[in-house]
Amino acid sequence: MIRVVINGKACTAEKGESLLSVARRKGIDIPAFCYEETLAPYGACRMCLVEVVKGAQEGITTACTLAAAEGLEVLTQTSEIVSLRRALIELYLAQAPRSEAIRALAQRYGIQKTRFARKVRPDDPLQNRCILCGLCVRICHDVMGAGAINYIGRGHFTEINTPFYEESAVCMGCGACARVCPTQAIAFEDIVQTRTMKSWSGTRVPLHACSKCGRHFAPAPFVNYARQKLAPDLQQTPLRLCPDCRSREIARKAVLLSTGAAVAD
Amino acid sequence: MDAAQLDTIVERYPGATGRVLGVLEQVQRRAGYLPRDALEYLARKLAMPLSELYSIATFYSFFTLEALGEHVVTVCMGTACHVNGAPRIVERLERLLDVGAGETTGDGKFQLTTADHAFSLTSARCFGACSMAPVLRIDNRIFGYVTPDKIPAILRQFDWEGNHHRNY
Amino acid sequence: MGLATCGIAAGADRVYAALESAIRKQEHNIQLRRVGCIGYCREEPLVNIHLPGKPLVILHRVTEADTGRILHAAATGDVPRDLALCRINAWDPIVGDKLVFGTGFEDIPAYETTPYFAPQQKIVLRSAGLINPEDIDEYFAVGGYTALHKAITEMSPADVVHEVIISGLRGRGGAGFPTGLKWNFTKEEQSLRKYIICNADEGDPGAYMNRNEMESDPHMILEGMLIGAYAIGAREGVIYVRAEYPLAIERLTAAISQAQRHGLLGENIFGTDFSFSVTIAGGAGAFVCGEETALIASIEGQTGRPRPRPPFPAQKGLWGMPTNINNVETWSNIPVIIHRGGKWFSGIGVPENSGTKVFSLVGEVECVGLAEVPLGTSIRTLVFDIGNGGLRGKAIKAVQTGGPSGGCIPASLFDTPLDYAHLTEVGSIMGSGGVVVMGTETSMVDTARFFIGFTDEESCGKCVPCREGLKHMLMILDKILAGRASVADIEILEELSGLIRKTSLCGLGQTAPNPVLTTLRYFRNEYEALVERSRSS
Ligand SMILES: Cc1cc2nc3c(=O)[nH]c(=O)nc-3n(C[C@H](O)[C@H](O)[C@H](O)COP(=O)(O)O)c2cc1C
Ligand code: SF4
Ligand code: FES
Ligand code: FES
Numbered sequence: 001m002i003r004v005v006i007n008g009k010a011c012t013a014e015k016g017e018s019l020l021s022v023a024r025r026k027g028i029d030i031p032a033f034c035y036e037e038t039l040a041p042y043g044a045c046r047m048c049l050v051e052v053v054k055g056a057q058e059g060i061t062t063a064c065t066l067a068a069a070e071g072l073e074v075l076t077q078t079s080e081i082v083s084l085r086r087a088l089i090e091l092y093l094a095q096a097p098r099s100e101a102i103r104a105l106a107q108r109y110g111i112q113k114t115r116f117a118r119k120v121r122p123d124d125p126l127q128n129r130c131i132l133c134g135l136c137v138r139i140c141h142d143v144m145g146a147g148a149i150n151y152i153g154r155g156h157f158t159e160i161n162t163p164f165y166e167e168s169a170v171c172m173g174c175g176a177c178a179r180v181c182p183t184q185a186i187a188f189e190d191i192v193q194t195r196t197m198k199s200w201s202g203t204r205v206p207l208h209a210c211s212k213c214g215r216h217f218a219p220a221p222f223v224n225y226a227r228q229k230l231a232p233d234l235q236q237t238p239l240r241l242c243p244d245c246r247s248r249e250i251a252r253k254a255v256l257l258s259t260g261a262a263v264a265d
Numbered sequence: 266m267d268a269a270q271l272d273t274i275v276e277r278y279p280g281a282t283g284r285v286l287g288v289l290e291q292v293q294r295r296a297g298y299l300p301r302d303a304l305e306y307l308a309r310k311l312a313m314p315l316s317e318l319y320s321i322a323t324f325y326s327f328f329t330l331e332a333l334g335e336h337v338v339t340v341c342m343g344t345a346c347h348v349n350g351a352p353r354i355v356e357r358l359e360r361l362l363d364v365g366a367g368e369t370t371g372d373g374k375f376q377l378t379t380a381d382h383a384f385s386l387t388s389a390r391c392f393g394a395c396s397m398a399p400v401l402r403i404d405n406r407i408f409g410y411v412t413p414d415k416i417p418a419i420l421r422q423f424d425w426e427g428n429h430h431r432n433y
Numbered sequence: 434m435g436l437a438t439c440g441i442a443a444g445a446d447r448v449y450a451a452l453e454s455a456i457r458k459q460e461h462n463i464q465l466r467r468v469g470c471i472g473y474c475r476e477e478p479l480v481n482i483h484l485p486g487k488p489l490v491i492l493h494r495v496t497e498a499d500t501g502r503i504l505h506a507a508a509t510g511d512v513p514r515d516l517a518l519c520r521i522n523a524w525d526p527i528v529g530d531k532l533v534f535g536t537g538f539e540d541i542p543a544y545e546t547t548p549y550f551a552p553q554q555k556i557v558l559r560s561a562g563l564i565n566p567e568d569i570d571e572y573f574a575v576g577g578y579t580a581l582h583k584a585i586t587e588m589s590p591a592d593v594v595h596e597v598i599i600s601g602l603r604g605r606g607g608a609g610f611p612t613g614l615k616w617n618f619t620k621e622e623q624s625l626r627k628y629i630i631c632n633a634d635e636g637d638p639g640a641y642m643n644r645n646e647m648e649s650d651p652h653m654i655l656e657g658m659l660i661g662a663y664a665i666g667a668r669e670g671v672i673y674v675r676a677e678y679p680l681a682i683e684r685l686t687a688a689i690s691q692a693q694r695h696g697l698l699g700e701n702i703f704g705t706d707f708s709f710s711v712t713i714a715g716g717a718g719a720f721v722c723g724e725e726t727a728l729i730a731s732i733e734g735q736t737g738r739p740r741p742r743p744p745f746p747a748q749k750g751l752w753g754m755p756t757n758i759n760n761v762e763t764w765s766n767i768p769v770i771i772h773r774g775g776k777w778f779s780g781i782g783v784p785e786n787s788g789t790k791v792f793s794l795v796g797e798v799e800c801v802g803l804a805e806v807p808l809g810t811s812i813r814t815l816v817f818d819i820g821n822g823g824l825r826g827k828a829i830k831a832v833q834t835g836g837p838s839g840g841c842i843p844a845s846l847f848d849t850p851l852d853y854a855h856l857t858e859v860g861s862i863m864g865s866g867g868v869v870v871m872g873t874e875t876s877m878v879d880t881a882r883f884f885i886g887f888t889d890e891e892s893c894g895k896c897v898p899c900r901e902g903l904k905h906m907l908m909i910l911d912k913i914l915a916g917r918a919s920v921a922d923i924e925i926l927e928e929l930s931g932l933i934r935k936t937s938l939c940g941l942g943q944t945a946p947n948p949v950l951t952t953l954r955y956f957r958n959e960y961e962a963l964v965e966r967s968r969s970s
Contacts, residue, residue, distance in 0.1 A: 041741070042740075043740070043741040043896070043938055044895045044896050044897070044938065045896075045897060046896055046897055046898060046936045046937075046938070049936060056743075057743075060935060060936070062741065065741040067743070084932060084935060084936055087928065087929075087932045088897060088898065088932070088936065091897055091898070091901040091902060091905070092897065092901075094901065094905070095897070095901050115925060116901075116905045117905065117908060131897070132894065132895075132897075132900070134895070141314065141317075146314075147313075147314025147315075147316050147317060148314070148316060149316055150314070150316035150317055150319065150320040151320050151324070151736065151894070152319065152320060152323045153323045153324065153894070154323070154324045154719070154736070154892070154893055154894045155889060155890060155891070155892040155893065155894045155900060155904075156889070156892070156894060156900050156901060156903075156904045157894070158894035158900070162316060163304075163315045163316045163318075163319035163320075164301065164319065168316075170314065170315075170316075280712065281733070281734070281752075282669075282671055282712050282714060282732055282733075282751070282752075283671065283673075283712060283713070283714025283715065283732050283734075284734060285733075285734025285735075286714065286715060286716070286717050286731060286732075286734060287714065287715055289717065290676060290715050290717055311734075313734075317735075320736055321734075321735070321736055324719065324736040324737065324893075325716075325717035325718050325719050325736075325737075326717075326718035326719065327676045327716075327717035327718035328717060328718075341638075342638075343638030343639055344638045344639035344795075344796070344833065344836070344867070344869045344883070344884075345638070345639045345795035345796050345869055346638075347638075347883050348796040348797060348869060348870075348871060348875060348880075349796065349797070374890055389677060389718075390636070390638050390718075390720065390887070390891075391637075391638035391639060391640075391641070391677070392438070392677055393438060393439075393635065393640075393641030393644035393645075393677065393678060394438055394439050394442050394641070395638075395639050395640075395641055395793060395795040395801070395867075396439050396474030396475060396477075396641075396793075396795055396801040396802055396803075397439060397442055397443065397474070397801075398795060398796070398801075400442070405679070407438065407441070407442035408442065409439070409442045409443060
């Protein structure tokens with residue numbers, strides 16, 4: 001354990017830990033869009049700017065990519081940082097005018113409207129909310145191992161979608177992308193037996209039916225994937241049941257166990 | 266491009282260093298673009314998600330996903346060429362080849378192909394022949410000190426038959 | 434016959450073919466050889482003639498029609514005077530013995546008195562245009578690979594690094610980081626595998642010195658890399674070359690296989706336990722891939738999106754291993770430093786800026802070409818003495834140095850020395866050495882727009898200030914040029930410039946506003962005139 005100083009407050013940290021994560025643990029608010037504990041720091045959204053006043057590289061840098069080191073001292077809310085963040089928020093407001101998350105942040109920073117031309121595309125699969133933080137691409141590739149979506153193009157023409165803008169053959173429909181998206185840009189819906197990833201070129205994924213009640217509750221490829229990933233003794237029952245039936249099942253087993261009756265499947 | 270041809274290309278890169286871009290570059294040079302089935306085959310062969318190859322294909326400007334014309338006319342849009350009049354070269358080429366009139370702004374990226382697929386007009390950023398600015402390249406030949414008036418003669422070397430519809 | 438890309442574009446290949454067939458037909462006792470480019474690109478195609486006991490004569494603007502005359506004169510021990518550019522009596526290849534060509538032809542101007550060459554000092558380009566880049570024996574003849582031999586057999590890796598440190602050599606790829614110190618970082622890393630990379634992406638439009646170095650003297654680069662690999666402890670090297678340079682790739686590939694055949698690449702070089710191999714990796718048209726972390730990603734087969742540093746490549750580079758990256762011209766300087774010593778090298782140029790730099794002098798200047806001058810030479814010398822002023826006598830308004838990361842320097846500041854600190858002070862950078870001359874008719878606002886258009890298009894799109902900020906700068910510049918802007922727009926432009934510089938992830942964004950900032954600094958009146966126009970209309 002080492003000690004770092006954030007806004008004059010001493011904090012303990014693991015050596016090399018992301019400073020953003022240290023600050024969050026301490027309840028110090030640093031806005032951040034492209035950071036997720038399970039993923040390697042990416043440094044793209046530039047919202048987590050902090051000023052290093054004592055450390056290896058002094059000056060303004062991003063907290064997510066800043067490694068905690070003994071004696072490191074940073075400030076997170078200097079007037080310069082706040083004004084840079086405000087300007088970045090204006091850029092985001094123009095890029096993702098439909099994002100509530102961005103608008104909420106703008107409000108907190110006292111920004112009424114952006115001075116920049118707003119980009120609105122009526123047919124945007126990401127609902128004019130995407131800020132290209134890359135979390136969906138990274139979670140899909142690095143964590144889920146699917147690699148169904150990726151960046152397309154470069155510069156301000158960059159988009160995120162499936163290759164050739166066609167239904168993906170490898171998307172498991174797990175929805176991890178939608179869960180990590182900081183601006184709720186990714187849309188999908190479940191209708192009866194099918195999940196449709198509306199943002200990903202309408203990729204359709206069959207839903208798995210609960211072996212007890214028959215309700216379609218989770219994408220089938222994802223259920224299979226999860227079963228392969230789990231320990232062999234857990235592979236069978238639990239995931240074939242929908243969450244409701246599963247908890248009922250667990251409760252039933254607990255009752256039977258406590259009453260000493262034989263557990264029947 | 267069939268699987269055997271693609272296999273031969275991949276075999277030329279025994280190590281991982283520089284392989285992916287190297288293979289795609291060879292495919293682009295041979296086929297004139299990156300055909301979809303080639304990308305799908307290579308994704309399996311190189312054990313990469315197709316989305317990643319597609320991302321690469323759209324990131325680097327050397328790659329195209331659509332077939333280009335038989336001859337590719339590339340105008341340098343680098344600094345020296347810009348200062349020495351590249352926008353006027355593009356303008357004239359657009360009219361002579363009868364493509365995308367006025368669509369290109371005289372700088373920036375563009376890629377236009379004639380209706381008969383004989384020519385594609387595209388831009389590049391510096392061939393390193395800046396001393397002869399403005400410069401254009403047709404297929405593998407570089408032409409320096411180009412002026413708008415010299416272009417018809419240059420195009421004729423590549424079986425261009427002139428623009429019959431209009432008088433320029 | 435000079436046969437580099439620029440010569441070929443000027444018709445050198447046709448002249449070569451004509452000479453070849455004429456020589457074959459007439460059974461002249463004349464040997465025809467290919468050389469690279471001596472750098473006087475305006476005068477291409479160039480032919481060097483060497484008759485026994487006579488100086489080497491450079492003929493310029495040679496056409497196919499001249500070949501008969503040239504051969505006829507040569508057969509009678511003469512050269513056509515109207516084609517003669519200059520003569521070279523003797524030449525110092527620095528690493529090898531002095532080459533003495535001969536005397537005579539006093540009426541032809543001497544190389545040393547030719548205005549284009551006189552202020553130049555050739556170290557990197559010492560053999561460019563004089564030796565055949567496709568023949569390793571010619572490189573041996575000018576002392577090639579002796580520095581490598583010296584390094585491996587007489588010096589320890591630490592000695593080599595020390596020599597490079599005292600030479601004061603700084604990186605020629607942009608930032609000017611001291612090369613010896615950089616080598617030391619990677620040298621000190623404990624790792625079983627280390628890499629060195631030669632950055633031959635040469636993305637700055639208007640700069641083409643690296644192309645010429647590769648096309649004219651590829652072995653010099655390999656030798657520099659070999660010495661570096663020995664010092665750093667790397668067994669593998671990669672040369673990353675942009676796709677637009679097929680001839681450079683061809684010549685490097687040939688040079689690598691020749692060096693392999695001579696045992697200069699491979700296992701146990703010079704019978705020692707030092708082994709080294711080189712791979713060429715190609716770029717595919719992305720300026721940002723000149724940035725080192727993007728370059729590494731590109732070699733690894735990914736899109737070229739930079740990642741934050743630290744970790745620096747010296748700690749975690751190619752395939753996660755310690756990696757040292759230098760520019761082509763940086764590597765090119767290594768053999769002379771080892772051969773003549775760091776102290777000798779540090780005596781060239783000015784303090785903190787030792788050695789020479791090759792500049793590509795292009796745009797609206799009379800004598801376009803590649804000029805190698807000691808660092809600290811003034812812009813005026815480069816543009817007026819070497820370049821002979823504006824094209825067809827036009828007045829010059831400014832030069833743009835450093836490519837899209839650099840800035841525009843007005844003619845009133847042409848006494849500025851070309852060195853790292855002074856160029857930064859006037860708001861520009863050395864960059865790779867591109868110098869684009871602009872005449873008085875050039876609009877500086879349009880020039881700024883050109884560069885922002887470039888960086889906007891080449892931005893990788895990963896971080897928001899560069900991706901979105903440059904787009905809005907471009908829109909504002911278009912508005913100004915169209916005469917629809919107000920003074921407030923200029924202020925927004927300035928604010929965005931500051932934001933992008935301070936908050937971008939990589940060097941592309943951090944330097945992209947420079948063309949706007951320098952034109953605002955020196956040519957604000959041009960912006961204001963356009964804004965004024967919109968107010969009155
Ligand atoms: C956007 C960008 C483009 C660059 N392009 C090049 C290039 O084309 N060639 C080059 O040598 N360095 C380029 N650099 C600099 C390299 O990142 C790196 O600093 C350099 O290769 C180090 O070599 P040196 O120390 O020998 O200069 C670029 C940097 C940035 C940020
Ligand atoms: S500064 Fe530009 S090029 Fe560099 S990472 Fe950011 S978006 Fe990409
Ligand atoms: S969270 Fe640090 S840059 Fe996005
Ligand atoms: S700027 Fe056009 S060839 Fe370099």
